[in-house]
Amino acid sequence: MIREVKREEIPDCVSLIKKAFLTVADEFGFTEENAPRFTAFATNMESFLEQSSLLPSSYSVVLWFPSSYRTAN
Incomplete structure (x- = not known):
């Protein structure tokens, strides 16, 4: 699945x-x-937020998360 990343998911x-x-x-x-x-x-977190803030407003940060991915891994 590919979708825009929400800020709370960073x-x-x-x-x-x-x-x-x-x-x-x-x-x-x-x-x-x-x-x-x-x-x-x-x-x-700091570098990720800094880099994403440098993108033009027309861009989104998009990552692919495999359906089996769990943050507790």
């Missing part, structure tokens, strides 16, 4: 992005110490 989005990129970090041996700007470590 913490879930940040969690999903971090979790997805952590698999890559683990595979390649990236850590917060040796790759602090890697997406898994650099994504947080």
